[in-house]
Amino acid sequence: MSDGSDNVIQPARRRPVTLRDVAETARVSVATASKALNDQGRMTAETRTRIRAVALQLGFRPNSLAQSLLRRRSFTVGLLTNDSYGRFSLPVMAGVSEALLDNGVSVFLCNVEDDPRLGQLHVDAMLDKRVDGIIASGKRLDRHLPVDLSNLGIPVIYAFTEPDPNSIAFVSDDEGGARLAVEHFVALGRKRIVHVAGPETFAVVHQRADAYRAVLAENGLTPPRVMMGPWSEGWGHQAVAELFDAPGEKPDAVFCGNDQIARGVVDALRERGLRVPEDVGVIGFDNWEIVAAATRPPLTTVDMNLTALGREAGLTLLSLVDGKPVEPGLRKLPCRLVVRQSCGRPPGD
Template identity: 75%
Template sequence: MASDAQPVSAKTPVTLREVAASAGVSVATASKALNGQGRMTAETRERIRETAQRLGFRPNSLAQSLLRRRSFTVGLLTNDTYGRFSLPVMSGISDALVDKGVSVFLCNVEDDKRLGQLHVDAMLDKRVDGIIATGKRIDRHLPVDLSNLGVPVIYAFTQPDPGAVAFVSDDAGGARLAVEHFCRLGRRRIAHVTGPASFAVVHARAQAYRDVLTEKGLPVMEPLLGSWSEAWGHEAVKKLFDGKLSKSGDEKPDAVFCGNDQIARGVIDALRERGLGVPDDVGVI
Protein backbone atom coordinates (compact mmCIF):
# COMPACT_ATOMS: atom_id res chain seq x y z
CA MET A 1 0.00 0.00 0.00
CA ALA A 2 1.43 3.33 -1.07
CA SER A 3 1.94 6.00 1.54
CA ASP A 4 1.54 9.76 1.09
CA ALA A 5 3.77 10.48 4.07
CA GLN A 6 6.66 12.76 3.27
CA PRO A 7 10.15 11.88 4.50
CA VAL A 8 11.22 13.84 7.52
CA SER A 9 14.13 16.08 6.62
CA ALA A 10 17.09 16.30 8.93
CA LYS A 11 17.23 19.45 11.03
CA THR A 12 19.74 21.94 9.71
CA PRO A 13 22.53 22.45 12.24
CA VAL A 14 22.55 25.79 14.02
CA THR A 15 25.45 27.95 12.88
CA LEU A 16 27.74 30.15 14.93
CA ARG A 17 26.43 33.12 12.96
CA GLU A 18 22.88 32.38 14.17
CA VAL A 19 24.08 32.17 17.78
CA ALA A 20 25.87 35.50 17.43
CA ALA A 21 22.83 37.19 15.88
CA SER A 22 20.50 35.88 18.58
CA ALA A 23 22.88 36.98 21.36
CA GLY A 24 23.44 40.38 19.76
CA VAL A 25 27.21 40.04 19.33
CA SER A 26 29.68 39.55 16.52
CA VAL A 27 30.63 36.12 15.22
CA ALA A 28 34.15 36.61 16.57
CA THR A 29 32.86 37.45 20.04
CA ALA A 30 30.54 34.43 20.03
CA SER A 31 33.41 32.17 19.00
CA LYS A 32 35.68 33.48 21.75
CA ALA A 33 32.96 33.13 24.39
CA LEU A 34 32.21 29.52 23.49
CA ASN A 35 35.91 28.65 23.45
CA GLY A 36 36.64 30.33 26.79
CA GLN A 37 38.82 32.96 25.15
CA GLY A 38 38.81 36.72 24.66
CA ARG A 39 38.08 39.61 27.00
CA MET A 40 34.41 40.29 27.79
CA THR A 41 32.17 40.60 30.79
CA ALA A 42 31.05 37.47 32.58
CA GLU A 43 27.44 38.44 31.78
CA THR A 44 28.17 38.60 28.04
CA ARG A 45 29.99 35.26 28.03
CA GLU A 46 27.17 33.59 29.96
CA ARG A 47 24.50 35.11 27.68
CA ILE A 48 26.25 33.74 24.60
CA ARG A 49 26.62 30.28 26.14
CA GLU A 50 22.97 30.20 27.20
CA THR A 51 21.94 31.27 23.71
CA ALA A 52 24.02 28.51 22.14
CA GLN A 53 22.48 25.95 24.47
CA ARG A 54 18.94 27.19 23.83
CA LEU A 55 19.40 27.03 20.07
CA GLY A 56 21.06 23.62 20.24
CA PHE A 57 24.35 24.80 18.77
CA ARG A 58 27.09 22.19 18.51
CA PRO A 59 30.64 23.17 17.53
CA ASN A 60 32.07 21.56 14.41
CA SER A 61 34.50 19.09 15.97
CA LEU A 62 36.29 18.48 12.67
CA ALA A 63 36.90 22.18 12.17
CA GLN A 64 38.12 22.52 15.76
CA SER A 65 40.47 19.57 15.29
CA LEU A 66 41.98 21.11 12.17
CA LEU A 67 42.32 24.48 13.87
CA ARG A 68 43.92 23.16 17.04
CA ARG A 69 45.73 20.24 15.40
CA ARG A 70 44.13 17.89 17.89
CA SER A 71 41.39 15.29 17.48
CA PHE A 72 40.39 15.30 21.18
CA THR A 73 40.28 11.51 20.89
CA VAL A 74 42.43 8.93 22.66
CA GLY A 75 42.70 5.32 21.57
CA LEU A 76 42.30 2.62 24.23
CA LEU A 77 43.71 -0.78 23.27
CA THR A 78 43.05 -3.88 25.35
CA ASN A 79 42.95 -7.66 25.12
CA ASP A 80 40.77 -7.97 28.19
CA THR A 81 37.28 -6.48 27.79
CA TYR A 82 35.84 -8.93 30.33
CA GLY A 83 38.45 -8.68 33.08
CA ARG A 84 37.45 -7.86 36.64
CA PHE A 85 40.31 -5.39 36.90
CA SER A 86 40.58 -4.13 33.32
CA LEU A 87 36.98 -2.92 33.17
CA PRO A 88 37.28 -0.55 36.16
CA VAL A 89 40.58 0.74 34.76
CA MET A 90 39.00 1.41 31.37
CA SER A 91 35.97 3.04 33.00
CA GLY A 92 38.21 5.31 35.05
CA ILE A 93 40.23 6.29 31.98
CA SER A 94 37.06 7.14 30.10
CA ASP A 95 35.60 9.17 32.97
CA ALA A 96 38.78 11.18 33.42
CA LEU A 97 39.16 11.94 29.71
CA VAL A 98 35.51 12.82 29.14
CA ASP A 99 35.79 15.41 31.91
CA LYS A 100 38.51 17.04 29.79
CA GLY A 101 36.44 16.96 26.61
CA VAL A 102 38.31 13.98 25.17
CA SER A 103 36.51 11.01 23.61
CA VAL A 104 37.73 7.43 23.99
CA PHE A 105 38.09 5.12 20.99
CA LEU A 106 38.02 1.58 22.49
CA CYS A 107 39.38 -1.36 20.50
CA ASN A 108 39.65 -4.98 21.63
CA VAL A 109 42.74 -6.57 20.09
CA GLU A 110 42.08 -9.94 21.78
CA ASP A 111 45.31 -11.89 21.24
CA ASP A 112 45.35 -11.40 17.49
CA LYS A 113 48.38 -9.60 16.04
CA ARG A 114 46.65 -8.86 12.73
CA LEU A 115 43.54 -7.48 14.46
CA GLY A 116 45.71 -5.39 16.75
CA GLN A 117 47.54 -3.82 13.82
CA LEU A 118 44.24 -3.04 12.05
CA HIS A 119 43.00 -1.21 15.15
CA VAL A 120 46.24 0.74 15.55
CA ASP A 121 46.13 1.78 11.90
CA ALA A 122 42.52 2.91 12.32
CA MET A 123 43.45 4.97 15.38
CA LEU A 124 46.30 6.65 13.54
CA ASP A 125 44.01 7.33 10.57
CA LYS A 126 41.62 9.07 12.97
CA ARG A 127 44.54 11.17 14.24
CA VAL A 128 44.14 10.15 17.88
CA ASP A 129 46.07 12.37 20.29
CA GLY A 130 47.53 9.34 22.06
CA ILE A 131 47.06 5.65 22.84
CA ILE A 132 46.58 3.88 26.18
CA ALA A 133 47.34 0.15 26.19
CA THR A 134 46.00 -2.11 28.94
CA GLY A 135 45.80 -5.87 29.18
CA LYS A 136 45.29 -9.08 31.10
CA ARG A 137 48.78 -9.45 32.54
CA ILE A 138 51.72 -7.26 33.45
CA ASP A 139 54.14 -9.92 32.18
CA ARG A 140 52.61 -10.15 28.70
CA HIS A 141 52.83 -7.58 25.90
CA LEU A 142 49.82 -6.79 23.72
CA PRO A 143 50.11 -8.55 20.33
CA VAL A 144 50.95 -5.34 18.47
CA ASP A 145 53.97 -3.07 18.06
CA LEU A 146 53.28 0.34 19.61
CA SER A 147 56.77 1.74 19.25
CA ASN A 148 57.58 4.67 16.95
CA LEU A 149 53.95 5.54 16.23
CA GLY A 150 54.42 9.29 16.36
CA VAL A 151 51.84 9.70 19.15
CA PRO A 152 52.26 9.31 22.93
CA VAL A 153 51.66 5.78 24.24
CA ILE A 154 50.97 4.94 27.90
CA TYR A 155 50.76 1.40 29.30
CA ALA A 156 48.56 0.32 32.20
CA PHE A 157 48.80 -3.17 33.70
CA THR A 158 50.42 -4.71 30.65
CA GLN A 159 54.05 -5.20 29.64
CA PRO A 160 55.42 -1.90 28.27
CA ASP A 161 58.04 -1.20 25.65
CA PRO A 162 61.49 -0.33 27.05
CA GLY A 163 61.58 3.24 28.31
CA ALA A 164 57.82 3.73 27.94
CA VAL A 165 55.52 5.33 30.51
CA ALA A 166 53.70 2.57 32.40
CA PHE A 167 51.37 2.26 35.38
CA VAL A 168 51.68 -1.08 37.15
CA SER A 169 50.77 -2.52 40.52
CA ASP A 170 53.46 -2.96 43.18
CA ASP A 171 52.83 -6.65 43.81
CA ALA A 172 55.82 -7.16 46.08
CA GLY A 173 54.96 -4.05 48.08
CA GLY A 174 51.33 -5.10 48.40
CA ALA A 175 52.30 -8.57 49.59
CA ARG A 176 54.68 -7.07 52.14
CA LEU A 177 51.92 -4.82 53.51
CA ALA A 178 49.55 -7.79 53.85
CA VAL A 179 52.01 -10.01 55.71
CA GLU A 180 53.22 -7.15 57.92
CA HIS A 181 49.59 -6.42 58.83
CA PHE A 182 49.15 -10.00 60.00
CA CYS A 183 52.34 -9.70 62.05
CA ARG A 184 51.09 -6.54 63.76
CA LEU A 185 47.92 -8.42 64.68
CA GLY A 186 50.01 -11.05 66.43
CA ARG A 187 49.61 -13.79 63.83
CA ARG A 188 52.62 -16.10 63.85
CA ARG A 189 51.81 -18.95 61.46
CA ILE A 190 51.03 -17.24 58.17
CA ALA A 191 50.36 -19.27 55.01
CA HIS A 192 50.29 -18.07 51.41
CA VAL A 193 47.88 -19.50 48.82
CA THR A 194 48.25 -18.10 45.32
CA GLY A 195 47.94 -18.67 41.56
CA PRO A 196 49.94 -20.50 38.87
CA ALA A 197 53.72 -20.36 38.64
CA SER A 198 53.43 -19.02 35.07
CA PHE A 199 52.50 -15.56 36.43
CA ALA A 200 55.30 -13.15 37.33
CA VAL A 201 53.13 -11.58 40.05
CA VAL A 202 52.97 -14.94 41.83
CA HIS A 203 56.73 -15.04 42.26
CA ALA A 204 56.98 -11.36 43.26
CA ARG A 205 54.38 -11.77 46.00
CA ALA A 206 55.74 -15.11 47.21
CA GLN A 207 59.25 -13.69 47.59
CA ALA A 208 57.96 -10.69 49.55
CA TYR A 209 55.98 -13.09 51.76
CA ARG A 210 59.13 -15.10 52.51
CA ASP A 211 61.21 -11.97 53.08
CA VAL A 212 58.86 -10.51 55.70
CA LEU A 213 58.54 -13.76 57.66
CA THR A 214 62.31 -14.22 57.62
CA GLU A 215 62.85 -10.64 58.82
CA LYS A 216 60.37 -11.22 61.66
CA GLY A 217 61.93 -14.55 62.63
CA LEU A 218 58.69 -16.40 61.92
CA PRO A 219 58.31 -19.86 60.35
CA VAL A 220 58.01 -19.85 56.56
CA MET A 221 55.48 -22.19 54.98
CA GLU A 222 56.14 -22.93 51.34
CA PRO A 223 53.58 -20.97 49.25
CA LEU A 224 50.84 -23.12 47.74
CA LEU A 225 50.46 -22.51 44.00
CA GLY A 226 47.34 -23.44 42.04
CA SER A 227 44.61 -21.89 39.92
CA TRP A 228 42.97 -18.48 40.45
CA SER A 229 39.77 -20.12 41.71
CA GLU A 230 37.56 -20.71 44.73
CA ALA A 231 38.01 -24.45 44.24
CA TRP A 232 41.77 -24.10 44.67
CA GLY A 233 41.30 -21.99 47.79
CA HIS A 234 39.08 -24.71 49.24
CA GLU A 235 41.57 -27.44 48.34
CA ALA A 236 44.49 -25.44 49.77
CA VAL A 237 42.84 -25.30 53.20
CA LYS A 238 42.70 -29.08 53.22
CA LYS A 239 46.42 -29.21 52.42
CA LEU A 240 47.20 -26.66 55.13
CA PHE A 241 45.15 -28.22 57.90
CA ASP A 242 45.39 -31.91 57.05
CA GLY A 243 49.06 -31.97 55.98
CA LYS A 244 52.41 -30.88 57.39
CA LEU A 245 53.54 -27.95 55.28
CA SER A 246 55.23 -25.79 57.89
CA LYS A 247 58.97 -26.10 58.39
CA SER A 248 58.37 -25.74 62.12
CA GLY A 249 56.19 -28.83 62.38
CA ASP A 250 52.48 -29.49 62.13
CA GLU A 251 51.11 -26.31 63.73
CA LYS A 252 48.13 -25.02 61.80
CA PRO A 253 48.03 -21.53 60.24
CA ASP A 254 46.43 -18.65 62.09
CA ALA A 255 46.44 -16.47 58.96
CA VAL A 256 46.25 -17.01 55.19
CA PHE A 257 47.45 -14.48 52.62
CA CYS A 258 45.58 -15.19 49.36
CA GLY A 259 46.58 -14.31 45.80
CA ASN A 260 43.16 -13.04 44.72
CA ASP A 261 39.53 -12.67 45.82
CA GLN A 262 38.36 -15.97 44.35
CA ILE A 263 41.01 -17.92 46.24
CA ALA A 264 40.14 -16.01 49.41
CA ARG A 265 36.44 -16.90 49.06
CA GLY A 266 37.32 -20.57 48.73
CA VAL A 267 39.64 -20.37 51.75
CA ILE A 268 37.00 -18.66 53.90
CA ASP A 269 34.29 -21.16 52.93
CA ALA A 270 36.57 -24.11 53.73
CA LEU A 271 37.61 -22.64 57.09
CA ARG A 272 34.02 -22.10 58.14
CA GLU A 273 33.12 -25.64 57.12
CA ARG A 274 35.75 -26.74 59.65
CA GLY A 275 34.12 -24.65 62.34
CA LEU A 276 36.86 -22.01 62.30
CA GLY A 277 35.96 -18.35 62.61
CA VAL A 278 37.28 -15.70 60.22
CA PRO A 279 39.07 -13.61 61.38
CA ASP A 280 38.91 -14.72 65.03
CA ASP A 281 40.55 -18.11 64.52
CA VAL A 282 42.21 -17.57 61.15
CA GLY A 283 42.81 -14.22 59.48
CA VAL A 284 42.36 -14.01 55.70
CA ILE A 285 43.60 -11.37 53.27
Protein backbone atom coordinates in the same frame (compact mmCIF):
# COMPACT_ATOMS: atom_id res chain seq x y z
CA MET B 1 -0.82 1.87 3.13
CA SER B 2 2.11 4.03 2.27
CA ASP B 3 0.38 7.31 2.83
CA GLY B 4 3.45 8.84 4.41
CA SER B 5 2.28 8.18 7.93
CA ASP B 6 4.11 4.85 8.09
CA ASN B 7 5.19 4.18 11.57
CA VAL B 8 8.88 3.88 10.94
CA ILE B 9 11.74 5.75 12.42
CA GLN B 10 13.25 7.91 9.78
CA PRO B 11 16.78 8.75 10.71
CA ALA B 12 15.83 12.39 10.16
CA ARG B 13 19.21 13.91 10.57
CA ARG B 14 18.66 17.56 11.19
CA ARG B 15 21.33 19.84 9.77
CA PRO B 16 23.22 21.06 12.82
CA VAL B 17 23.47 24.81 13.23
CA THR B 18 26.84 26.17 12.20
CA LEU B 19 28.81 29.21 13.07
CA ARG B 20 27.75 30.61 9.73
CA ASP B 21 24.11 30.39 10.73
CA VAL B 22 24.92 32.30 13.88
CA ALA B 23 26.87 34.92 11.95
CA GLU B 24 24.13 35.45 9.41
CA THR B 25 21.44 35.69 12.03
CA ALA B 26 23.48 38.19 14.01
CA ARG B 27 24.46 40.00 10.78
CA VAL B 28 28.18 39.77 11.32
CA SER B 29 30.96 37.80 9.67
CA VAL B 30 31.85 34.29 10.78
CA ALA B 31 35.18 35.66 11.98
CA THR B 32 33.49 38.06 14.31
CA ALA B 33 31.07 35.41 15.48
CA SER B 34 33.91 33.06 16.26
CA LYS B 35 35.76 35.71 18.20
CA ALA B 36 32.66 36.69 20.11
CA LEU B 37 32.09 33.16 21.29
CA ASN B 38 35.71 32.50 22.16
CA ASP B 39 36.36 35.74 23.96
CA GLN B 40 38.94 36.68 21.38
CA GLY B 41 39.54 39.80 19.35
CA ARG B 42 38.07 43.21 19.91
CA MET B 43 34.50 44.29 19.53
CA THR B 44 31.78 46.22 21.28
CA ALA B 45 30.44 44.56 24.34
CA GLU B 46 27.05 44.93 22.72
CA THR B 47 28.12 43.01 19.61
CA ARG B 48 29.61 40.26 21.72
CA THR B 49 26.56 39.75 23.86
CA ARG B 50 24.27 39.96 20.88
CA ILE B 51 26.20 37.21 19.07
CA ARG B 52 26.27 35.13 22.21
CA ALA B 53 22.54 35.46 22.59
CA VAL B 54 21.95 34.40 19.01
CA ALA B 55 24.22 31.38 19.42
CA LEU B 56 22.44 30.34 22.56
CA GLN B 57 19.04 30.79 21.03
CA LEU B 58 19.98 28.81 17.94
CA GLY B 59 21.53 26.12 20.10
CA PHE B 60 24.86 26.45 18.37
CA ARG B 61 27.56 23.97 19.31
CA PRO B 62 30.86 24.15 17.50
CA ASN B 63 31.70 21.21 15.28
CA SER B 64 34.49 19.34 17.01
CA LEU B 65 35.63 17.78 13.78
CA ALA B 66 36.36 21.16 12.27
CA GLN B 67 38.05 22.34 15.42
CA SER B 68 40.14 19.23 15.65
CA LEU B 69 41.22 19.47 12.05
CA LEU B 70 42.49 22.96 12.61
CA ARG B 71 43.98 22.52 16.04
CA ARG B 72 45.47 19.16 15.20
CA ARG B 73 44.08 17.85 18.41
CA SER B 74 41.03 15.67 18.52
CA PHE B 75 40.32 15.66 22.25
CA THR B 76 40.00 11.96 21.95
CA VAL B 77 42.14 9.12 23.25
CA GLY B 78 42.14 5.41 22.69
CA LEU B 79 42.06 2.83 25.44
CA LEU B 80 43.29 -0.57 24.34
CA THR B 81 42.76 -3.63 26.48
CA ASN B 82 42.73 -7.37 26.22
CA ASP B 83 40.68 -7.85 29.35
CA SER B 84 37.36 -8.83 27.83
CA TYR B 85 35.90 -9.46 31.21
CA GLY B 86 36.70 -5.99 32.38
CA ARG B 87 37.64 -6.97 35.86
CA PHE B 88 40.83 -4.95 35.70
CA SER B 89 40.16 -2.71 32.72
CA LEU B 90 36.92 -1.27 33.95
CA PRO B 91 38.32 0.33 37.07
CA VAL B 92 41.24 1.61 35.03
CA MET B 93 38.84 2.93 32.43
CA ALA B 94 36.78 4.61 35.12
CA GLY B 95 39.86 6.43 36.36
CA VAL B 96 40.95 7.42 32.88
CA SER B 97 37.51 8.75 32.01
CA GLU B 98 37.34 10.66 35.22
CA ALA B 99 40.68 12.33 34.54
CA LEU B 100 39.84 13.17 30.95
CA LEU B 101 36.20 14.13 31.16
CA ASP B 102 36.98 17.41 32.82
CA ASN B 103 39.17 18.25 29.87
CA GLY B 104 36.50 17.43 27.34
CA VAL B 105 38.36 14.37 26.16
CA SER B 106 36.44 11.27 25.10
CA VAL B 107 37.66 7.69 25.15
CA PHE B 108 37.53 5.05 22.45
CA LEU B 109 37.42 1.72 24.21
CA CYS B 110 38.82 -1.12 22.15
CA ASN B 111 39.07 -4.71 23.18
CA VAL B 112 41.75 -6.44 21.17
CA GLU B 113 41.43 -9.82 22.89
CA ASP B 114 44.76 -11.47 22.20
CA ASP B 115 44.45 -11.13 18.49
CA PRO B 116 47.19 -9.19 16.67
CA ARG B 117 44.97 -8.65 13.67
CA LEU B 118 42.28 -7.13 15.86
CA GLY B 119 44.93 -5.05 17.59
CA GLN B 120 46.29 -3.65 14.36
CA LEU B 121 42.79 -2.93 13.15
CA HIS B 122 41.94 -0.94 16.25
CA VAL B 123 45.23 0.91 16.38
CA ASP B 124 44.91 1.89 12.74
CA ALA B 125 41.38 3.09 13.33
CA MET B 126 42.57 5.18 16.26
CA LEU B 127 45.40 6.66 14.27
CA ASP B 128 43.08 7.47 11.39
CA LYS B 129 40.72 9.17 13.78
CA ARG B 130 43.68 11.16 15.05
CA VAL B 131 43.45 10.27 18.71
CA ASP B 132 45.68 12.49 20.80
CA GLY B 133 47.19 9.53 22.58
CA ILE B 134 46.74 5.92 23.54
CA ILE B 135 46.52 4.14 26.86
CA ALA B 136 47.34 0.46 26.83
CA SER B 137 45.80 -1.63 29.53
CA GLY B 138 45.41 -5.32 30.13
CA LYS B 139 44.64 -8.17 32.40
CA ARG B 140 48.11 -9.07 33.50
CA LEU B 141 51.29 -7.21 34.15
CA ASP B 142 53.69 -9.53 32.41
CA ARG B 143 52.12 -9.84 29.00
CA HIS B 144 52.28 -7.48 26.12
CA LEU B 145 49.19 -6.50 24.24
CA PRO B 146 49.27 -8.08 20.79
CA VAL B 147 50.18 -4.74 19.21
CA ASP B 148 53.28 -2.69 18.62
CA LEU B 149 52.78 0.77 20.03
CA SER B 150 56.30 2.07 19.59
CA ASN B 151 56.86 4.78 17.01
CA LEU B 152 53.23 5.64 16.57
CA GLY B 153 54.03 9.31 16.57
CA ILE B 154 51.61 9.97 19.39
CA PRO B 155 52.01 9.62 23.15
CA VAL B 156 51.42 6.20 24.64
CA ILE B 157 50.97 5.27 28.28
CA TYR B 158 50.90 1.80 29.70
CA ALA B 159 48.54 1.17 32.58
CA PHE B 160 48.40 -2.24 34.19
CA THR B 161 50.06 -4.13 31.37
CA GLU B 162 53.58 -5.04 30.34
CA PRO B 163 55.17 -1.86 28.97
CA ASP B 164 57.62 -1.37 26.15
CA PRO B 165 61.15 -0.60 27.20
CA ASN B 166 61.78 3.08 27.79
CA SER B 167 58.10 3.93 27.94
CA ILE B 168 55.89 5.41 30.61
CA ALA B 169 54.00 2.89 32.66
CA PHE B 170 51.81 2.72 35.72
CA VAL B 171 51.48 -0.59 37.51
CA SER B 172 50.38 -1.80 40.89
CA ASP B 173 53.00 -2.36 43.56
CA ASP B 174 52.44 -6.05 44.11
CA GLU B 175 55.32 -6.45 46.53
CA GLY B 176 53.93 -3.59 48.56
CA GLY B 177 50.45 -5.07 48.45
CA ALA B 178 51.70 -8.43 49.65
CA ARG B 179 53.66 -6.75 52.43
CA LEU B 180 50.51 -4.96 53.59
CA ALA B 181 48.71 -8.26 53.88
CA VAL B 182 51.42 -10.25 55.58
CA GLU B 183 52.38 -7.42 57.93
CA HIS B 184 48.74 -7.14 58.89
CA PHE B 185 48.79 -10.78 59.91
CA VAL B 186 52.00 -10.24 61.85
CA ALA B 187 50.54 -7.25 63.66
CA LEU B 188 47.60 -9.41 64.65
CA GLY B 189 49.96 -11.93 66.21
CA ARG B 190 49.56 -14.67 63.63
CA LYS B 191 52.58 -16.93 63.63
CA ARG B 192 52.13 -19.63 61.00
CA ILE B 193 51.30 -17.77 57.83
CA VAL B 194 51.11 -19.59 54.51
CA HIS B 195 50.70 -18.19 51.04
CA VAL B 196 48.28 -19.84 48.63
CA ALA B 197 49.32 -18.18 45.42
CA GLY B 198 48.36 -18.17 41.75
CA PRO B 199 50.09 -20.02 38.93
CA GLU B 200 53.85 -19.85 38.74
CA THR B 201 53.65 -18.57 35.17
CA PHE B 202 52.60 -15.17 36.47
CA ALA B 203 55.35 -12.72 37.37
CA VAL B 204 53.27 -11.11 40.10
CA VAL B 205 52.99 -14.46 41.82
CA HIS B 206 56.73 -14.47 42.37
CA GLN B 207 56.88 -10.81 43.33
CA ARG B 208 54.25 -11.30 45.97
CA ALA B 209 55.81 -14.53 47.18
CA ASP B 210 59.14 -12.77 47.56
CA ALA B 211 57.55 -10.02 49.62
CA TYR B 212 55.76 -12.63 51.71
CA ARG B 213 59.05 -14.42 52.41
CA ALA B 214 60.78 -11.17 53.20
CA VAL B 215 58.21 -10.13 55.78
CA LEU B 216 58.34 -13.54 57.43
CA ALA B 217 62.13 -13.38 57.60
CA GLU B 218 62.10 -9.85 58.98
CA ASN B 219 59.87 -11.06 61.78
CA GLY B 220 61.64 -14.32 62.48
CA LEU B 221 58.59 -16.39 61.72
CA THR B 222 58.28 -20.03 60.68
CA PRO B 223 59.76 -20.99 57.34
CA PRO B 224 57.64 -19.67 54.54
CA ARG B 225 55.33 -21.92 52.64
CA VAL B 226 54.21 -20.89 49.17
CA MET B 227 51.76 -23.03 47.24
CA MET B 228 51.08 -22.21 43.63
CA GLY B 229 47.99 -23.17 41.66
CA PRO B 230 45.23 -21.78 39.47
CA TRP B 231 43.37 -18.58 40.26
CA SER B 232 40.25 -20.50 41.28
CA GLU B 233 38.03 -21.32 44.22
CA GLY B 234 38.79 -24.96 43.57
CA TRP B 235 42.47 -24.34 44.20
CA GLY B 236 41.58 -22.73 47.51
CA HIS B 237 39.72 -25.85 48.55
CA GLN B 238 42.53 -28.11 47.44
CA ALA B 239 45.17 -26.08 49.20
CA VAL B 240 43.25 -26.21 52.48
CA ALA B 241 43.01 -29.97 52.14
CA GLU B 242 46.75 -30.27 51.60
CA LEU B 243 47.50 -27.97 54.50
CA PHE B 244 45.15 -29.40 57.07
CA ASP B 245 45.23 -33.08 56.16
CA ALA B 246 48.98 -33.19 56.65
CA PRO B 247 50.32 -34.06 60.09
CA GLY B 248 52.03 -31.45 62.23
CA GLU B 249 51.26 -27.84 63.05
CA LYS B 250 48.51 -26.15 61.13
CA PRO B 251 48.64 -22.59 59.76
CA ASP B 252 46.80 -19.82 61.59
CA ALA B 253 46.76 -17.47 58.61
CA VAL B 254 46.42 -17.81 54.85
CA PHE B 255 47.38 -15.07 52.42
CA CYS B 256 45.75 -15.80 49.10
CA GLY B 257 46.69 -14.81 45.56
CA ASN B 258 43.25 -13.50 44.72
CA ASP B 259 39.77 -13.24 46.14
CA GLN B 260 38.50 -16.34 44.41
CA ILE B 261 41.19 -18.49 45.97
CA ALA B 262 40.44 -16.82 49.29
CA ARG B 263 36.78 -17.55 48.88
CA GLY B 264 37.61 -21.19 48.32
CA VAL B 265 39.90 -21.22 51.33
CA VAL B 266 37.29 -19.66 53.60
CA ASP B 267 34.60 -22.07 52.45
CA ALA B 268 36.89 -25.06 52.85
CA LEU B 269 37.90 -23.99 56.33
CA ARG B 270 34.31 -23.57 57.38
CA GLU B 271 33.45 -26.97 56.00
CA ARG B 272 36.18 -28.44 58.19
CA GLY B 273 34.72 -26.78 61.22
CA LEU B 274 37.46 -24.22 61.50
CA ARG B 275 36.42 -20.72 62.37
CA VAL B 276 37.44 -17.70 60.32
CA PRO B 277 38.94 -15.50 61.68
CA GLU B 278 39.22 -17.05 65.15
CA ASP B 279 41.14 -20.17 64.16
CA VAL B 280 42.54 -19.06 60.84
CA GLY B 281 42.79 -15.61 59.33
CA VAL B 282 42.42 -15.17 55.58
CA ILE B 283 43.41 -12.29 53.30
CA GLY B 284 42.66 -12.09 49.61
CA PHE B 285 43.90 -9.97 46.74
CA ASP B 286 42.13 -7.72 44.18
CA ASN B 287 39.24 -6.51 46.32
CA TRP B 288 36.79 -7.84 43.82
CA GLU B 289 33.81 -6.54 45.73
CA ILE B 290 31.28 -8.98 44.46
CA VAL B 291 33.34 -11.88 45.76
CA ALA B 292 34.98 -10.29 48.75
CA ALA B 293 31.76 -8.93 50.19
CA ALA B 294 29.77 -12.10 49.60
CA THR B 295 32.26 -14.34 51.36
CA ARG B 296 31.31 -15.37 54.88
CA PRO B 297 32.84 -13.65 56.68
CA PRO B 298 33.55 -10.80 54.26
CA LEU B 299 37.12 -10.85 53.05
CA THR B 300 39.91 -8.61 54.13
CA THR B 301 41.78 -8.09 50.89
CA VAL B 302 44.35 -6.03 49.04
CA ASP B 303 43.00 -3.39 46.68
CA MET B 304 45.27 -2.39 43.81
CA ASN B 305 43.71 1.05 43.48
CA LEU B 306 43.19 0.57 39.80
CA THR B 307 40.92 3.56 39.46
CA ALA B 308 43.59 5.81 40.91
CA LEU B 309 46.06 4.16 38.58
CA GLY B 310 43.83 4.93 35.62
CA ARG B 311 43.46 8.50 36.76
CA GLU B 312 47.22 8.96 36.96
CA ALA B 313 47.63 7.42 33.55
CA GLY B 314 45.01 9.75 32.11
CA LEU B 315 46.52 12.85 33.64
CA THR B 316 50.00 11.91 32.51
CA LEU B 317 48.78 11.30 29.00
CA LEU B 318 47.24 14.75 29.03
CA SER B 319 50.58 16.23 30.05
CA LEU B 320 52.28 14.53 27.15
CA VAL B 321 49.60 15.67 24.76
CA ASP B 322 50.07 19.20 26.03
CA GLY B 323 53.72 18.89 25.12
CA LYS B 324 55.13 18.58 28.59
CA PRO B 325 58.01 16.15 28.75
CA VAL B 326 57.67 13.23 31.14
CA GLU B 327 60.40 10.94 32.38
CA PRO B 328 60.03 7.39 31.18
CA GLY B 329 59.94 4.55 33.64
CA LEU B 330 57.78 2.24 35.65
CA ARG B 331 55.68 3.91 38.32
CA LYS B 332 54.49 1.53 40.98
CA LEU B 333 51.37 2.78 42.68
CA PRO B 334 50.68 1.63 46.22
CA CYS B 335 47.98 -0.87 47.07
CA ARG B 336 45.79 -0.55 50.11
CA LEU B 337 44.44 -3.10 52.52
CA VAL B 338 40.68 -3.24 52.82
CA VAL B 339 39.94 -4.64 56.25
CA ARG B 340 36.73 -6.59 56.54
CA GLN B 341 36.21 -9.51 58.88
CA SER B 342 38.25 -12.45 57.70
CA CYS B 343 41.25 -11.95 59.91
CA GLY B 344 40.03 -10.42 63.11
CA ARG B 345 40.62 -7.03 64.54
CA PRO B 346 44.09 -5.70 65.09
CA PRO B 347 45.11 -5.92 68.75
CA GLY B 348 43.86 -2.95 70.72
CA ASP B 349 41.14 -2.21 68.21
